[in-house]
Amino acid sequence: xxxxxxxxxxxxxxxxxxxxxxxxxxxxxxxxxxxxxxxxxxxxxxxxxxxxxxxxxxxxxxxxxxxxxxxxxxxxxxxxxxxxxxxxxxxxxxxxxxxxxxxxxxxxxxxxxxxxxxxxxxxxxxxxxxxxxxxxxxxxxxxxxxxxxxxxxxxxxxxxxxxxxxxxxxxxxxxxxxxxxxxxxxxxxxxxxxxxxxxxxxxxxxxxxxxxxxxxxxxxxxxxxxxxxxxxxxxxx
Numbered sequence: 001x002x003x004x005x006x007x008x009x010x011x012x013x014x015x016x017x018x019x020x021x022x023x024x025x026x027x028x029x030x031x032x033x034x035x036x037x038x039x040x041x042x043x044x045x046x047x048x049x050x051x052x053x054x055x056x057x058x059x060x061x062x063x064x065x066x067x068x069x070x071x072x073x074x075x076x077x078x079x080x081x082x083x084x085x086x087x088x089x090x091x092x093x094x095x096x097x098x099x100x101x102x103x104x105x106x107x108x109x110x111x112x113x114x115x116x117x118x119x120x121x122x123x124x125x126x127x128x129x130x131x132x133x134x135x136x137x138x139x140x141x142x143x144x145x146x147x148x149x150x151x152x153x154x155x156x157x158x159x160x161x162x163x164x165x166x167x168x169x170x171x172x173x174x175x176x177x178x179x180x181x182x183x184x185x186x187x188x189x190x191x192x193x194x195x196x197x198x199x200x201x202x203x204x205x206x207x208x209x210x211x212x213x214x215x216x217x218x219x220x221x222x223x224x225x226x227x228x229x230x231x232x233x234x235x236x237x
Contacts, residue, residue: 014163014164014182014183014184015155015184015185015187015216015219015221016120016126016128016130016155016156016157016184016185016186016187017093017095017120017122017128017130017155018130018132018153018155018187018189018191018214018216018223019097019116019117019118019120019128019130019131019132019153019154019155020132020151020153020189020191020212020214021072021097021099021114021116021132022040022042022193022195022210022212022225022227022229023136023147023148023149023193023195023208023210024038024040024058024147024195024197024208024210024227024229024231025038025060025101025136025147025197025208025231026109026138026140026145026147026197027101027103027107027109027110027111027112027136027137027138027140028109028138028140029062029065029066029103029109030062030233030235031062031235032062032063032064032065033061033062034061034062034233034234034235035059035060035061035062035233035234036058036059036060036061036070036231036232036233036234037057037058037059037231037232037234038057038058038059038060038229038230038231038232039055039056039057039058039229039230039231040055040056040057040058040227040228040229041054041055041056041227041228042054042210042225042226042227042228043225043226043227044212044223044224044225044226044227045223045224045225052076052077053076053077054074054075054076054077054093055074055075055076056072056073056074056075057072057073057074058070058071058072059071060099066102066103066104066105067100067101067102068100068101068102069098069099069100070098070099070100071096071097071098071099072095072096072097072098072099072118073094073095073096074093074094074095074096074097074120075092075093075094075095076092076093077091077092077093091122091123091124091164092122092123093120093121093122093123094120094121095118095119095120095121096118096119096120097116097117097118097119097130098116098117098118099114099115099116099117099118100114100115100116101113101114101115101136109138109140110137110138110139110140111135111136111137112135112136112137113133113134113135114132114133114134114135114136114149114151115132115133115134116131116132116133117129117130117131117132118130119158122161124161124162124163124164125159125160125161125162126157126159126160126161126184127157127158127159127161128155128156128157128158128184129155129156129158130153130154130155130156131153131154131156132151132152132153132154132191133151133152134149134150134151134152134191135149135150135151136148136149137149138197142199143198143199144196144197144198145196145197145198145199146194146195146196147193147194147195147196147197147208147210148192148193148194148195149192149193150190150191150192151190151191151192152188152189152190152191153188153189153191153214154186154187154188154189155186155187155189156186157183157184157185157186160183160184161183163182163183164184185218186218187216187217187218187219188216188217188218189214189215189216189217189223190214190215190217191212191213191214191215192212192213192214193210193211193212193213193225194210194211194212195208195209195210195211196208196209204232204233204234204235205230205231205232205233206229206230206231206232206233207228207229207230207231208228208229208230208231209226209227209228209229210225210226210227210228210229211224211225211226212224212225212226212227213225
């Protein structure tokens, strides 16, 4: 369902993987040049079919007092748990993206603007360019930090590759029970997530969980995800 996760949703219906970023970060502003490395693992899927598993590695740097920039490398697989025909076989995905966030002065580490862009490659031959922008929020503290975010993502097939997914063939408006595949189209995804982050003492280690959703507007498909993160912050000094 998401790049991250790195999950492409290539299960029941053919939609391009949405470039959504499971949060796993708070809206704090560490010192300039602080580097944070995060490993994220999780699963995602369409509400009515398909599943995906994935892992991602993120490395980000505090560029200015209010701006963080990072890069994410991700890989995953998606498809039905059973079945090996052209509609249900598993697909693999790799993706890379650059992302950033900006904490406005007035929000006092409670709210951040998020944005990013990247490319993904699927074993069906699908190459997708993705873009996202949104808002992230958190309550920064040294115990348990609630996290959340909302935004919009756009996935644009650059190379469509082979058809996949399962769609009913209709005759006079009635499903025949015979499936067919088709090529994915450009898709818009409203998305959101909630989660929590736990700083582990003064070690710089940070554990997190994120539960997210997205809606493919053109295909009218709901997507859900659950992922877990383990981050290590390396101070600038």
